[in-house]
Amino acid sequence: MYATQALTHLVPLAEELDKNKVTPGVLGFIVFAALAVGVWLLMKSMNRHMGKVDFEEAPEAPEGMGAGAGASGSAGSAKQK
Template sequence: MYATQAVTQLVPLAKELDENKVTPGVLGFIVFAVMACAVWLLMKSMNRHMGKVDFKETPADVTEPTKAPAGGPTT
């Protein structure tokens, strides 16, 4: 399909659009941009906090014997 044929077929479609149709416009873009910035800042903060987490487990104290639960049977 040639570009001129595509243009001639799309021009009548453009005339059929309702001019009173509600669109997001500038306000929708601003809200979307603010939400995108908020998500970016949250991801950045989460990455910083996850970097502070120490994943190394401390070894259990071997010298301390395990105790039976209080009030339980001692058989």
């Protein structure tokens, strides 16, 4: 069956609906309210967890040191001793 033939069978069904009487109803309101409460609880939890984060920025390396100077392992610490 072609898509156009399937659509022609559904058109009379769509004409029977009264556009003024179609509403989401009580179930739609309950689902929307549940989603709103869920989002509110998630945001409250996120704010609580973000408040616990203690972030301190790492100090910047001096200009004379390269990016890999601190990661050289035991060879770098041997030079400093």
